[in-house]
Amino acid sequence: MTPAFTRIRSARRAIITLLLAAAVYEAAARSGYFAPALLPTIPTIATTLFGMLADGTMLWHAGYTLYRVLFGFALSIVVGLPLGIMMARFQPVERFLLPLVSALMPIPSFALVPLFMLWFGIGNLTTIMIVFYAATFPVLFNTWTGVRSVNPLWLRAAGAMGADEHRLFWKVIIPGASPFIITGLRQAFLRCWIAVVGAEMIAASDWGLGWVIFDAKEFLNADIMMASLAVIGGIGFVFERLVFGSLERATVMRWGMMRMAKG
């Protein structure tokens, strides 16, 4: 059996599985055994999805969610990255921050939602702060690990070749730590995406993908829920694969810091 043959067989089986799963779902939905409001058929879901895309409501929901995610994520980079670098470079900073970080990290971001709702009100600010909280720790922790694990040989070699502090930092430490930093950003984004959905559900405002799912429950609109689930999954997938994949290719892989692992 050639590898090409097994790959084709895998793909064929994957398609058959998905079709079969869809067929089972469709049969269950049409059997009339379950309430159609709870188990909408696939054409209904598709119609709802296209309807919401066409009249722009889905785009607004997605836009609001993305705005909150990107704002919180950017904030976490602005705070987490410098702190992580400082923790790795200066011991007093590390000694002061490390116990605090280890104590705050195990608190799930959702546990803070009610508190933040009291402090910041319902709406954008609370959601952004929750996203920020969820994303900061992976960024900070990975930056700290990455800067510490830069090969000391490179530092000494660059020093021996006459690099000053400034160049050492930009030309050696930052590229050397970048695989870790990018991993941290990736983890942070995943966390943001999880946190934003939960925060939008609990600290409800009028827009947002998490809010629309939770709101649809009130009216038994399972088709809207499924359509929004598809959009949430789709956006997450696009970011994970396209944005971070290309970021990795443009930096660490081009610099030869990391091999292409698998497809």
Added chain:
Amino acid sequence: MPARGRDVARWRVAARNVFPFAVVGGIWEIVAHLGVFPPRLFPPLEAVAASFVELSLNGILLHHTVETVLRLLAGFALAAVVGVAIGIAMGRSRWAEDVFLPLVSIAAPIPGLAYAPLFLLWFGLGNLSSILLVGFVSMFAVIFNTWTGVKAVKEIWVRSAQAMGADNKRLFRHVILPGALPYIFTGLRLGLAQAWRILVAVEMLAAVPWGLGWLIFGAREFLNTDVMLAGITVIAVIGLLLEKQVFQRLENYTIVRWGMMAS
């Protein structure tokens, strides 16, 4: 005396770890007593400690904690059993891999909480849907890691066991399972962390009568910020204990003892 020197060093480390908390606590106290924010929203630490002691003494906090931990264990047990079974099947059989991989890779990247309204519609408010959701969400980390672990068992171990005449059952029990165990434990650990995070949020949405998530969410209605902070502290401590105590012990007992991993 070397023993005394060690004692002094230990005290110094403890003091160094406590110092940042003392600073942050001091700033918190000053801000709370200055009255910049209303004390209902920003209570001084002694108020938080007082409500913590009061809630602990009359057993309310304990009841909430026990309900939450039971729910966590039920959901996580579900995830562990089903996840390890599917993961092993996927690692051992090409057919199972081709069937399950597409389903798992579509369902996994959607944030767990996005499924919550759907589960609430299907299984109603309360315990059943929260346990099922926690199990469902934390299952994916277990599946992926078990699958990787079984595939990563060294080919040479399998072949040498076969050459020494091990049948399928013994091969599985004495070679594959111990070989995959470090990965399985990583999966369980990730899954447990995820279960804990999701559970706190689910308890807010699923309107369960008791539970730490519900405690902090309910406290918001009455502006009991001190109760919320006490609840968040318990959540953080349990998260830390699950990570440090439960799994470290389990790992020491199995894979470290077998020499598969340095302690």
